[in-house]
Amino acid sequence: MPLNTSFHKQRWPIFNDPIHGHMEMNPLLVKIIDTPQFQRLRRIKQLGGKYLVYPGASHNRFEHSLGVAYLAGCLVKTLHDNQPELKITKQDFLCVQIAGLCHDLGHGPFSHVFDGLVIPKAKKIKNIKGLPDDIPEKWKHEQMSVQMFDAIVKSLKAENEDVLKEHGLDDKDVTFIKELIEGAKTAEWTYKGRDEDKSFLYEIVANKQNGIDVDKWDYFARDCHHLGIRNSFDHQRLLRFVRVCEVNGRKHICFRDKEADNVYDMFRTRYTLHRQAYQHKICNIIEDMLAEALIRADRDLHEGKPKYMLKISEAIKTAEDYSKLTDEIFEQILSSTADNLKEAREILNKIIRRKLPKFVGEARLTEKNISKEKLPETWKDAVEKYKSTDPTVSLKAEDFSVHVVDLDHGMKDKNPIEHVYFYSKRKPNEASPIKDYQLSSFLPKRFNEELVRVYYKITDGNKEEEKKKLEEAEKCFHNWCKSKFELK
Known part of the structure; x- marks a missing residue:
């Protein structure tokens, strides 16, 4: 079914956002938003413990996820309007938006503190103690996002068995959404959601090719806004110059050559955010302390359990248990009077009293x-x-x-812009990496x-x-x- 104009003229619910303004959302997306699994994101800070240093950085994964869904829709609609030969369907549009909406469902307490610090420490403790290790070697929140999405689909079907069919989606589309959340990683096409001629759709939410995706577009703008850091990258301008071109036998999202500096500004913005905020010297030490408090509480949060059990980290086993795990655990530990949480409570009290x-x-x-x-x-x-x-x-x-x-x-020691494809005004259907002489001589060497x-x-x-x-x-x-x- 083609993505026709009447599809966009339906009256959809509108969300008023400080970053993107009035965002229209498909009724199916609203049904997903209204599930407990998604509402949980209201209680998870987008920037973990950064709000304990930057007072304005108290925004949550909830509004970020809405923004990613909105930008995903904007990007797909731009491609559809400018390149009808891509044959983007209503189902494609909806799947990409849903993937954007659900890509962060799997974040744990204080976002990356959980999957970046808590889970690796819990795994290390189990290894040291010689306990049965049921934590995957490289557990990431995307894996749980897929499980949480499965739980949402199951709950929606329980309420109305035909809710997905009513919006033109089937089991293949559900598979496609989960693949989009994880992003295409392999050179050989092994994905079942869409054929290789729709490969460019896999670069919109989680781009493993060069890191340019709507997830970053939203959190760069949103985080800069709440942190009070200037954002030199203009995603709205880049959106106007996006096209799909075939490069090396596969269709990729490409940009106009004159936008090379704007693309570089995106990568530079990422570095600036990490340098000034994400890896701030006090933010890092506070988040280390948060992780240590959760690890100390991991064994003792549930009374009556054997001491070797790591209950907080074990929540990753099921979506049902995981859905109960949010930043509220901070207050639960802090307000507890239980002796077995004393060590964790003391660490959190030090954070609050600035005994760092x-x-x-x-x-x-x-x-x-x-x-x-x-x-x-x-x-x-x-x-x-x-x-x-x-x-x-x-x-x-x-x-x-x-x-x-x-x-x-964004790509370790490599220049990320070398992995971005650009087209020219005269040859809009041919794209290649940008030439060195087309870039500013002020770019860094490292x-x-x-x-x-x-x-x-x-x-x-x-x-x-x-x-x-x-x-x-x-x-x-x-x-x-x-x-x-x-x-x-």
Whole structure:
């Protein structure tokens, strides 16, 4: 069924959004939005613990998901209107929007804190204790998004068996939506939702080809808005110059060559957000503490269970259990008076009262001979050899922690723009990577960097003593950097 104009003239519910304005939503999307699995996203912070540093960053996964669904619809409609030969159908349009809507259903408490810190730590504990390990090696929230979407489909069918059929969708479309959520990853076409001639649809919500997708378009605009950080990337302009072209035997989403700088600004915006907010020196330490609190509570949250059971992390086993897991666990632990949650509660109280590890210093890693794994060892050696200028102060290596932060433009050390295809005004159906001479000479030569950060962990002692230790630690850190990282 072609995506005709009458399809868009139906009266659809409207959501008023601070980023995109008035967003129309298909009634089927509204039915999904009104399920408990989706409403749960109202109680999960988009930026994890960043709101504890940036006061405005208290927005949730709920509104981000609405924005991604809206932008997915805008992109598909643009392609349909400009290139009718693509034969985009009403079902294609609806599936891509639903995938955008549901792509983040699988996020856990404090978003990436859960899948990036809590689950790996829980897995490590189980390995150390020699317990049965039922946590997948590389568990990611996208896997749970698919399970949660399955639960939504099941619940909708229980209410009205024909609800999907009423909107022209069948089991193949459900498979397609789940594939879109995970994104196309392989060179060989193994997907069942759509044939290879619709490969470009797999690049809209989760683009594994070059990272340009509507998910980023929304969270760049939304996060910058709430963080108070300027966004130099213009997704609305890029949307006007999008086309599908065949490159190397497969159809890809491509952009006008004159938009190369705007595309680069997108990747630069990603780096800026990570540098200034996502990997902020205090944000990172707070989120480490949040993860530690959840791990401490993991065993003890449910009384009467064997001590080796990791209950919070075990919620990933089923969508039903997982749907009950939100940021509200912070308040549940904090307000509890149970003795078995005392350690977790103390960590959260330290966060609230700002009893945080003190930041000692940061340096960019430039010495290739030192691996990340050996950094703590070299810092320990530096502390032990350091001769304090104040005889009343002695530094101990165990009082410090060393962290390494990776920053890049989206593709590790590679230039991401080399993986984007561009077309010209004269040849709108032919696309290729942009040439070096067509790009600004001000672009960086390197596209990733590693930062080493050191924190002083003791914060409950005498304030005057702590101040002296911190001063000596900063001197020790400078000496360490000068000898190891050629700091001038």
